Amino acid sequence: xxxxxxxxxxxxxxxxxxxxxxxxxxxxxxxxxxxxxxxxxxxxxxxxxxxxxxxxxxxxxxxxxxxxxxxxxxxxxxxxxxxxxxxxxxxxxxxxxxxxxxxxxxxxxxxxxxxxxxxxxxxxxxxxxxxxxxxxxxxxxxxxxxxxxxxxxxxxxxxxxxxxxxxxxxxxxxxxxxxxxxxxxxxxxxxxxxxxxxxxxxxxxxxxxxxxxxxxxxxxxxxxxxxxxxxxxxxxxxxxxxxxxxxxxxxxxxxxxxxxxxxxxxxxxxxxxxxxxxxxxxxxxxxxxxxxxxxxxxxxxxxxxxxxxxxxxxxxxxxxxxxxxxxxxxxxxxxxxxxxxxxxxxxxxxxxxxxxxxxxxxxxxxxxxxxxxxxxxxxxxxxxxxxxxxxxxxxxxxxxxxxxxxxxxxxxxxxxxxxxxxxxxxxxxxxxxxxxxxxxxxxxxxxxxxxxxxxxx
Amino acid sequence: xxxxxxxxxxxxxxxxxxxxxxxxxxxxxxxxxxxxxxxxxxxxxxxxxxxxxxxxxxxxxxxxxxxxxxxxxxxxxxxxxxxxxxxxxxxxxxxxxxxxxxxxxxxxxxxxxxxxxxxxxxxxxxxxxxxxxxxxxxxxxxxxxxxxxxxxxxxxxxxxxxxxxxxxxxxxxxxxxxxxxxxxxxxxxxxxxxxxxxxxxxxxxxxxxxxxxxxxxxxxxxxxxxxxxxxxxxxxxxxxxxxxxxxxxxxxxxxxxxxxxxxxxxxxxxxxxxxxxxxxxxxxxxxxxxxxxxxxxxxxxxxxxxxxxxxxxxxxxxxxx
Numbered sequence: 001x002x003x004x005x006x007x008x009x010x011x012x013x014x015x016x017x018x019x020x021x022x023x024x025x026x027x028x029x030x031x032x033x034x035x036x037x038x039x040x041x042x043x044x045x046x047x048x049x050x051x052x053x054x055x056x057x058x059x060x061x062x063x064x065x066x067x068x069x070x071x072x073x074x075x076x077x078x079x080x081x082x083x084x085x086x087x088x089x090x091x092x093x094x095x096x097x098x099x100x101x102x103x104x105x106x107x108x109x110x111x112x113x114x115x116x117x118x119x120x121x122x123x124x125x126x127x128x129x130x131x132x133x134x135x136x137x138x139x140x141x142x143x144x145x146x147x148x149x150x151x152x153x154x155x156x157x158x159x160x161x162x163x164x165x166x167x168x169x170x171x172x173x174x175x176x177x178x179x180x181x182x183x184x185x186x187x188x189x190x191x192x193x194x195x196x197x198x199x200x201x202x203x204x205x206x207x208x209x210x211x212x213x214x215x216x217x218x219x220x221x222x223x224x225x226x227x228x229x230x231x232x233x234x235x236x237x238x239x240x241x242x243x244x245x246x247x248x249x250x251x252x253x254x255x256x257x258x259x260x261x262x263x264x265x266x267x268x269x270x271x272x273x274x275x276x277x278x279x280x281x282x283x284x285x286x287x288x289x290x291x292x293x294x295x296x297x298x299x300x301x302x303x304x305x306x307x308x309x310x311x312x313x314x315x316x317x318x319x320x321x322x323x324x325x326x327x328x329x330x331x332x333x334x335x336x337x338x339x340x341x342x343x344x345x346x347x348x349x350x351x352x353x354x355x356x357x358x359x360x361x362x363x364x365x366x367x368x369x370x371x372x373x374x375x376x377x378x379x380x381x382x383x384x385x386x387x388x389x390x391x392x393x394x395x396x397x398x399x400x401x402x403x404x405x406x407x408x409x410x411x412x413x414x415x416x417x418x419x420x421x422x423x424x425x426x427x428x429x430x431x432x433x434x435x436x437x438x439x440x441x442x443x444x445x446x447x448x449x450x451x452x453x454x455x456x457x
Numbered sequence: 458x459x460x461x462x463x464x465x466x467x468x469x470x471x472x473x474x475x476x477x478x479x480x481x482x483x484x485x486x487x488x489x490x491x492x493x494x495x496x497x498x499x500x501x502x503x504x505x506x507x508x509x510x511x512x513x514x515x516x517x518x519x520x521x522x523x524x525x526x527x528x529x530x531x532x533x534x535x536x537x538x539x540x541x542x543x544x545x546x547x548x549x550x551x552x553x554x555x556x557x558x559x560x561x562x563x564x565x566x567x568x569x570x571x572x573x574x575x576x577x578x579x580x581x582x583x584x585x586x587x588x589x590x591x592x593x594x595x596x597x598x599x600x601x602x603x604x605x606x607x608x609x610x611x612x613x614x615x616x617x618x619x620x621x622x623x624x625x626x627x628x629x630x631x632x633x634x635x636x637x638x639x640x641x642x643x644x645x646x647x648x649x650x651x652x653x654x655x656x657x658x659x660x661x662x663x664x665x666x667x668x669x670x671x672x673x674x675x676x677x678x679x680x681x682x683x684x685x686x687x688x689x690x691x692x693x694x695x696x697x698x699x700x701x702x703x704x705x706x707x708x709x710x711x712x713x714x715x716x717x718x719x720x721x722x723x724x725x726x727x728x729x730x731x732x733x734x735x736x737x738x739x740x741x742x743x744x745x746x747x748x749x750x751x752x753x754x755x756x757x758x759x760x761x762x763x764x765x766x767x768x769x770x771x772x773x774x775x776x777x778x
Contacts, residue, residue, distance in 0.1 A: 282716035
């Protein structure tokens with residue numbers, strides 16, 4: 001009797017232990033990746049243009065609007081490779097996306113098969129995580145891949161010695177300004193291309209237009225020339241020989257000519273009260289694209305898509321693209337697609353990224369009806385006549401292909417750094433204080449340097 | 458709760474009274490129980506104790522999120538950095554002021570609501586459910602709505618102020634208005650929850666005491682002061698401690714209030730300790746410093762709770778005298 005009792009108890013506790021174990025295991029079991037993965041790793045030649053012949057699901061981690069779905073590129077890939085299913089894993093803001101990606105890279109798990117890499121953090125990826133991404137210099141089509149891109153686009157995603165490249169380019173951000181032609185007209189500002197080409201060619205000319213706008217008695221009340229002086233700063237900072245980093249990959253905010261110049265133009269605009277003092281990327285700013293709270297905004301090619309999204313159909317014909325960029329041709333933004341070495345579907349992922357960055361698709365991304373403003377990083381695509389001749393009905397039939405093409409062909413590209421995103425956002429906060437709180441530029445500048453030190457350590 | 462009411466734990470009391478069973482039988486009987494509580498302790502060890510110790514270890518190193526595998530031992534340098542770091546002290550002050558202006562009105566109003574809902578009134582259940590609705594609302598949704606209300610450009614509050622010929626207020630950029638706006642989100646969300654806790658406490662107060670007070674000629678206010686408040690003392694202390702901890706960890710509201718930027722406003726005017734920790738670790742990449750902030754927060758919360766308890770105990774002793 002006693003013996004039996006003990007044994008029954010032992011059995012009961014064993015059962016309980018198993019139950020408990022099963023409960024705790026259930027939590028971990030569901031996170032493993034998709035079932036039908038191709039573990040080839042190196043990429044076999046027999047697998048064909050899709051990288052694999054087996055049915056495969058590829059996860060693609062992106063931020064903002066890459067426009068693959070909107071422009072029908074995913075549908076086209078489904079036709080080319082029926083065995084591949086693509087699942088987008090989207091985050092709205094690139095800063096949030098980067099935080100998430102950084103955490104996953106640090107832990108080495110949870111990575112998608114393809115990861116978008118933005119210019120704001122490509123420096124960090126190249127410096128600290130190059131070994132966690134497929135090296136595009138070592139893939140089968142390396143030479144052909146490299147030949148497709150603008151040199152600077154390729155080298156931004158490469159280590160200093162050029163031996164390791166973490167991603168293939170998607171779009172780039174040649175920039176100019178966008179303006180409201182209806183508000184310009186209402187305020188009595190020039191709207192003909194010849195005069196605007198002259199006025200928009202320098203920052204002084206731009207600021208002079210701004211003063212004229214603010215002094216106008218016919219402009220709508222509560223309307224200002226520019227959304228925020230950060231629009232000016234973020235555009236102008238890349239016109240220097242340096243932006244936030246020096247050529248030896250060290251943060252160099254205090255001595256950078258780009259920062260110094262952009263700061264002085266932006267604070268000048270703030271003190272001339274040219275700005276609406278909005279914060280970019282928040283609801284108030286989004287609404288102002290249609291309400292007319294501001295008449296100009298810095299306009300890298302991708303901003304065309306953003307404006308159409310926010311101003312909607314009602315904004316068609318009101319927004320226009322300035323023919324030239326004040327202060328010279330420069331780039332703001334642009335992305336790459338990389339394949340983490342942790343991906344279980346490497347050959348298929350590599351095939352997809354190569355396909356997305358080929359000439360035909362980059363031409364499609366720019367010329368598609370939606371015109372999301374994805375200027376090619378593939379230079380053969382950029383040279384294609386259909387790209388250069390593209391006009392935009394939404395932006396008053398502006399010759400956007402010609403305007404952005406000229407800028408893209410003559411851009412100065414300063415070195416990019418590991419903390420560009422963080423530094424820019426800290427400087428932006430201080431410029432907001434100058435424009436909305438009346439903080440003196442000098443004390444805002446020292447506050448900015450102080451805050452930057454918290455990042456650089 | 459047992460420590461708060463300062464009574465001996467119930468289990469002890471019982472085991473002292475009950476005659477002891479033979480040792481072997483006791484251990485056999487409780488073995489299954491240990492196995493059944495094991496999952497909790499496994500989870501607790503994995504998700505609380507281990508991160509806790511790991512954070513302490515990381516806080517003694519220079520570690521960046523991007524290069525997480527490279528630790529450099531720096532001893533207490535991160536803590537020394539914090540002591541002289543004006544961002545840390547600014548966040549500390551903001552956490553205290555935000556805590557006070559959100560927790561005090563919240564608990565007072567909750568007490569009042571609980572008192573009212575304890576009376577017999579028509580549709581009582583409806584009101585009891587209704588006050589809990591804000592608590593069930595997602596933080597993000599609530600903050601987005603409040604942002605719209607408090608928007609300096611298009612918000613309804615500034616519009617109302619203007620209509621009444623009062624000056625417009627910059628609810629975002631000015632320090633105290635911004636803190637007030639954030640405190641109002643916290644108050645709105647948590648008042649109902651605290652009211653429900655108080656209500657539960659109220660129902661445990663002996664109704665005969667109210668009857669006796671009535672006989673003695675006590676009015677509503679006198680009954681509230683001399684019957685309700687003393688009866689609710691343990692519940693109130695519990696609510697205060699929970700909201701102290703909640704205030705010290707304030708994070709989501711100020712983060713979302715600046716459109717998801719972790720700087721707590723362009724002048725860090727509403728940056729809290731929780732937010733600073735997040736900014737240091739996940740935006741600025743400095744995990745070592747962020748871990749030091751986390752541990753400092755832990756110590757600060759512990760001190761705040763101990764101070765709360767000491768005050769409560771002193772008052773109790775004085776009341777007993």
